[in-house]
Amino acid sequence: MFKKILFATSATPASDHAARVAFNIARGYDAHLDIFHVLGVPSRGYSQVVVDVKTKERVDVDDEYMSWVKEEVNTYYSKYLENGLKFDINVTVGFPAREILRQAKDTNPDLILLGGTTGDEDESVYKKSVASTTLQKVAKSAKCPVLIVNRPAASFWGGLSNITFGTDFSKSSDKAFDFTIKVAKALDCEVNVFHALDITSVSTGKILSQDDIEQKIREAFRMIRAKYEPALKELKNYSMDVWEGIPYIEIVKYARDNHSDLIVMAHHSKKAKQEDAILGSNVEQVIVRAGCPVISVNR
Amino acid sequence: MHEFLTGICFWIALGVCLIGMLVRFVLYFRGLSWQLDRVAYKAHPIPGMKGAFRSIYKWLLPYGTYGWRTQPFMTAIFFGFHIGAVAVPLFLAGHNLFLESKLGFSLPMLSACVADFLTWMAVISAFFLLLRRIVLPEVRILTTREDYMVLFVSLAPFITGMMARYQVGDYGFWLNMHIFFGELLLIAIPFTKMSHVFLFFASRAQLGMDFGIKRGGMKGTKMAW
Amino acid sequence: MPEGKYCNKKPIETPEEVNFLLSDTSGNTYYEEMKSLDVDSDLMWATIQKTMKSRLKTWLEICAHCGMCADSCFIYLVNKKDPKQVPAYKIQSTLGEIIKKKGKVDNAFMRHAMEVAWSQCTCCNRCGTYCPHGIDTGIMFGYLRGLLYQQGFVPWEMKIGAGMHRAFRAQMDVTNEDFIETFEWMVEEYEDEYPGLTVPVDVENADILYTVNAREVKHYPEDLAEAAILFHVAGENWTVPTEGWEQTSLAMFAGDWAACKMQVESVYDAMERLKPKRMIGTECGHAHRATVIEGPYWAGREDGLPPVESIHYVEWLAEALREGKLKIDPSKRIKEPVTIQDSCNYIRNQGLKNATREIVSHIVEPGYFIEMSPNKEHNYCCGGGGGFNGIGFFRKQRNQALITKRDQILKTGAKLVLAPCHNCWDAIRDLEEEFEIGIRWSFLKPLVIKMLDLPDHMKPEE
Numbered sequence: 001m002f003k004k005i006l007f008a009t010s011a012t013p014a015s016d017h018a019a020r021v022a023f024n025i026a027r028g029y030d031a032h033l034d035i036f037h038v039l040g041v042p043s044r045g046y047s048q049v050v051v052d053v054k055t056k057e058r059v060d061v062d063d064e065y066m067s068w069v070k071e072e073v074n075t076y077y078s079k080y081l082e083n084g085l086k087f088d089i090n091v092t093v094g095f096p097a098r099e100i101l102r103q104a105k106d107t108n109p110d111l112i113l114l115g116g117t118t119g120d121e122d123e124s125v126y127k128k129s130v131a132s133t134t135l136q137k138v139a140k141s142a143k144c145p146v147l148i149v150n151r152p153a154a155s156f157w158g159g160l161s162n163i164t165f166g167t168d169f170s171k172s173s174d175k176a177f178d179f180t181i182k183v184a185k186a187l188d189c190e191v192n193v194f195h196a197l198d199i200t201s202v203s204t205g206k207i208l209s210q211d212d213i214e215q216k217i218r219e220a221f222r223m224i225r226a227k228y229e230p231a232l233k234e235l236k237n238y239s240m241d242v243w244e245g246i247p248y249i250e251i252v253k254y255a256r257d258n259h260s261d262l263i264v265m266a267h268h269s270k271k272a273k274q275e276d277a278i279l280g281s282n283v284e285q286v287i288v289r290a291g292c293p294v295i296s297v298n299r
Numbered sequence: 300m301h302e303f304l305t306g307i308c309f310w311i312a313l314g315v316c317l318i319g320m321l322v323r324f325v326l327y328f329r330g331l332s333w334q335l336d337r338v339a340y341k342a343h344p345i346p347g348m349k350g351a352f353r354s355i356y357k358w359l360l361p362y363g364t365y366g367w368r369t370q371p372f373m374t375a376i377f378f379g380f381h382i383g384a385v386a387v388p389l390f391l392a393g394h395n396l397f398l399e400s401k402l403g404f405s406l407p408m409l410s411a412c413v414a415d416f417l418t419w420m421a422v423i424s425a426f427f428l429l430l431r432r433i434v435l436p437e438v439r440i441l442t443t444r445e446d447y448m449v450l451f452v453s454l455a456p457f458i459t460g461m462m463a464r465y466q467v468g469d470y471g472f473w474l475n476m477h478i479f480f481g482e483l484l485l486i487a488i489p490f491t492k493m494s495h496v497f498l499f500f501a502s503r504a505q506l507g508m509d510f511g512i513k514r515g516g517m518k519g520t521k522m523a524w
Numbered sequence: 525m526p527e528g529k530y531c532n533k534k535p536i537e538t539p540e541e542v543n544f545l546l547s548d549t550s551g552n553t554y555y556e557e558m559k560s561l562d563v564d565s566d567l568m569w570a571t572i573q574k575t576m577k578s579r580l581k582t583w584l585e586i587c588a589h590c591g592m593c594a595d596s597c598f599i600y601l602v603n604k605k606d607p608k609q610v611p612a613y614k615i616q617s618t619l620g621e622i623i624k625k626k627g628k629v630d631n632a633f634m635r636h637a638m639e640v641a642w643s644q645c646t647c648c649n650r651c652g653t654y655c656p657h658g659i660d661t662g663i664m665f666g667y668l669r670g671l672l673y674q675q676g677f678v679p680w681e682m683k684i685g686a687g688m689h690r691a692f693r694a695q696m697d698v699t700n701e702d703f704i705e706t707f708e709w710m711v712e713e714y715e716d717e718y719p720g721l722t723v724p725v726d727v728e729n730a731d732i733l734y735t736v737n738a739r740e741v742k743h744y745p746e747d748l749a750e751a752a753i754l755f756h757v758a759g760e761n762w763t764v765p766t767e768g769w770e771q772t773s774l775a776m777f778a779g780d781w782a783a784c785k786m787q788v789e790s791v792y793d794a795m796e797r798l799k800p801k802r803m804i805g806t807e808c809g810h811a812h813r814a815t816v817i818e819g820p821y822w823a824g825r826e827d828g829l830p831p832v833e834s835i836h837y838v839e840w841l842a843e844a845l846r847e848g849k850l851k852i853d854p855s856k857r858i859k860e861p862v863t864i865q866d867s868c869n870y871i872r873n874q875g876l877k878n879a880t881r882e883i884v885s886h887i888v889e890p891g892y893f894i895e896m897s898p899n900k901e902h903n904y905c906c907g908g909g910g911g912f913n914g915i916g917f918f919r920k921q922r923n924q925a926l927i928t929k930r931d932q933i934l935k936t937g938a939k940l941v942l943a944p945c946h947n948c949w950d951a952i953r954d955l956e957e958e959f960e961i962g963i964r965w966s967f968l969k970p971l972v973i974k975m976l977d978l979p980d981h982m983k984p985e986e
């Protein structure tokens with residue numbers, strides 16, 4: 001299933017729940033784990049000074065410092081690294097999202113694993129200048145699925161049995177669906193295909209009548225059937241549902257009701273309007289709220 | 300004594316000043332290097348000339364530049380002093396009568412009261428220039444002995460001239476002193492900071508060419524001095 | 525110990541030497557060794573006699589010591605009007621002394637001169653426009669830096685920076701392969717959103733040859749994608765060179781004139797090889813200064829011009845907006861108080877003030893743009909110019925110098941600062957980090973992209 005996993009971490013308690021999942025998966029699939037730490041953002045023009053995300057100190061980065069940080073990361077995760085886990089540790093300097101993507105480009109992992117707060121927990125001024133967060137950027141541009149473990153409650157990857165797949169019928173949703181099916185087959189789990197009808201007036205521009213809503217729900221059902229049912233039929237268990245509401249809330253609720261242990265969604269590369277960008281796209285809101293890990297699939 | 304000062308000494312002083320400055324002027328422009336100064340003087344003569352002219356012209360206008368406007372008091376005393384320092388020696392009636400007798404030509408002449416006014420203005424302004432040097436820390440730190448000497452040498456002809464004019468004490472003595480200091484000033488011009496009398500134009504022209512050619516002039520933006 | 529292991533008169537030439545110097549953390553040993561570095565007075569005096577011509581000599585001589593330049597220098601103002609920060613004093617007490625003593629100065633003097641040259645002047649050239657005699661102290665400091673560099677008295681980062689240019693023809697260790705690969709990677713990342721987006725490499729006779737700042741490749745590759753997007757949307761026929769793509773020059777800040785020449789010649793070679801109609805550089809001030817304004821002279825071009833017409837990014841952007849190659853959706857214009865940082869390097873030193881103002885008129889809702897005071901060619905330096913940003917040794921002084929810009933920005937009340945210059949952008953970023961005044965800052969590219977009114981055929985499929 002996964003042969004090569006890129007785990008981007010701050011190597012601080014903030015990434016601990018993600019780390020548990022990362023090591024879990026790596027062991028479970030005997031995959032190679034690339035533990036990747038962006039130690040800080042370059043600062044101060046072209047000087048060698050970097051603000052270390054772990055210590056929050058301004059440090060001069062040179063080879064010596066890099067190897068010291070590597071050692072630190074190694075120590076931090078030492079209890080997971082025993083017993084023949086295949087891993088290596090890489091440390092670099094730069095903007096976290098960019099460097100994670102660069103590493104992914106160079107190593108071609110099958111999965112990128114992020115802690116919800118990777119690199120963002122320090123209140124550096126970059127937050128203001130770099131418009132989107134690490135998460136948004138990686139999810140948007142990565143070529144492989146991105147697994148995000150944001151809340152401690154979500155730090156579980158054991159016998160997966162139930163996946164919620166949230167769709168908006170876009171092209172990238174099709175990709176996400178393919179991935180869902182792949183995982184479901186490999187792990188023999190149930191898939192719930194779910195669509196949330198967005199009835200917030202912001203997006204529809206008007207208040208929908210109940211008839212309209214029901215009409216739209218029927219249409220969505222038809223779409224799901226047509227698009228996904230053939231593939232779903234190859235699984236033992238599946239279900240399909242359409243709810244109305246605020247999409248990200250509905251997905252989270254739905255996944256909880258169904259006891260899903262994974263949510264798969266597509267990342268929209270559609271450009272959000274400026275006002276929406278503040279709220280974040282649905283997938284990001286789901287990540288923040290979900291009680292299970294979330295995988296964002298892009299292409 | 301008077302004969303000596305108005306005779307050979309006058310000729311020497313005037314000669315040293317004019318020839319000295321001519322030489323310095325020529326040397327200045329010959330010493331410009333397009334590559335070291337990083338200004339392509341020769342390749343773009345027209346934008347260069349335009350820039351040079353603007354740079355000189357703007358700075359000759361009282362309050363004509365940002366520089367002058369940000370320092371209104373300094374500008375007042377600078378022009379107060381310089382208008383006198385340039386106009387009085389050149390256009391004073393007495394000087395021109397002397398010139399007529401020596402060289403056979405004369406320049407337009409100032410009326411006595413204008414000349415008096417300019418002289419007083421120059422002397423008072425110079426006093427403030429001096430005061431400024433002593434009082435303002437940012438000027439004091441720059442000041443060297445030469446600055447006081449230069450100020451003294453350029454002021455001395457005025458003071459002595461006024462002594463003679465208002466007949467304070469011995470007229471003949473003050474007149475001789477006046478001529479002596481005037482000639483000293485002429486001689487000092489090529490060899491001291493007084494060389495700015497001519498080199499001001501050279502230096503301003505150079506920076507003007509720089510802006511006219513390289514720093515925006517050829518892009519169609521005139522430096523807003 | 526006259527010549528140190530790290531600190532010596534020899535320029536850095538190879539990647540190995542760069543790494544060796546980098547291995548001396550913060551340059552601690554470097555600066556220690558500098559304390560016993562010999563001064564080669566004969567060499568210095570010989571150099572002065574060869575290179576100091578009438579312009580500089582006259583400047584030093586006719587300076588009226590009038591102090592009118594004092595208030596024009598932001599570093600003087602921001603250091604509580606310390607008389608030692610008066611431009612004329614700074615240069616007379618360093619370069620002036622060296623001349624007076626015919627180069628016979630000692631080690632302590634040279635280290636002091638280094639401090640003055642790199643921590644008390646950003647070569648912003650503002651004072652030059654306020655001196656009645658037209659004495660440009662910034663230019664003289666540039667000259668002094670050259671003398672100091674030759675003698676090895678140069679801040680650690682500057683020596684490294686100049687060495688990078690010698691070793692990599694770029695200000696950072698970015699190779700030609702890295703450049704092209706990163707550019708292609710970035711374009712690929714965005715091609716879903718902008719169908720048909722490409723990066724044309726080494727195309728001959730293109731309309732535009734695009735050159736960049738190596739920092740973009742290394743740390744902000746989005747900038748490359750953004751450039752590609754804007755050229756693409758504007759329908760430009762553009763290209764990047766596989767060699768000679770780096771427009772900046774830390775060597776210029778370092779006073780390493782030989783490296784300046786090497787660097788700029790690599791770009792000119794690209795121009796001659798690919799014969800584009802025009803060269804356009806990224807949103808960087810000193811890069812433009814180095815390659816377009818000063819470069820021709822280092823390369824010995826008598827007309828003072830690069831081989832092909834070369835313009836700054838803001839000139840292209842202004843033109844593209846004017847001619848309608850790029851269309852702005854008026855509803856997406858900036859609707860919050862916004863100001864712009866006028867970069868000394870292309871505003872004061874090349875008069876491009878109208879180009880940036882024209883861009884502002886397209887992208888900012890009328891009524892929201894606030895000028896700094898002073899502005900345009902009279903604007904103060906951001907506080908980090910001339911290499912100041914990068915030098916760890918003088919960090920305290922640099923942070924002090926940022927206060928001028930901080931207060932200028934605060935006075936405008938703007939929440940967003942347009943900073944179409946890498947160095948200014950960095951300085952403004954640092955000043956936010958230092959003082960937390962709650963502003964954002966941005967290059968123009970990302971802002972313009974967000975506001976574009978795309979032609980229908982370019983809209984991504986839903």
Ligand code: HEM
Pocket residue numbers: 377381384385428429432446449450453454495496497499500588589590656657
């Ligand atoms: C066309 C002729 C002249 C020009 C363009 C000129 C220009 C200048 C300038 C630009 C300065 C420096 C700024 C300043 O100190 O305010 C200056 C200073 C000075 N000039 Fe002139 N000048 C001229 C003629 C003269 C003459 C004829 C004298 C003397 C009789 C003179 C005496 C001085 C002195 C003493 C200073 C220094 C002032 C100080 O101590 O602050 N200048 N001049």
Ligand code: SF4
Pocket residue numbers: 441586587588589590591592593594611612654655656657658659
């Ligand atoms: S303003 Fe010019 S002449 Fe006056 S002190 Fe400064 S550099 Fe010298």
Ligand code: SF4
Pocket residue numbers: 596597598599600611614644645646647648649650651652661662663665
């Ligand atoms: S060039 Fe700028 S920083 Fe340097 S002395 Fe002049 S005003 Fe000050």
Ligand code: SF4
Pocket residue numbers: 646647648809810866867868869870904905906907908909910945947948951
């Ligand atoms: S960084 Fe910008 S403002 Fe500062 S000196 Fe350079 S161009 Fe000027």
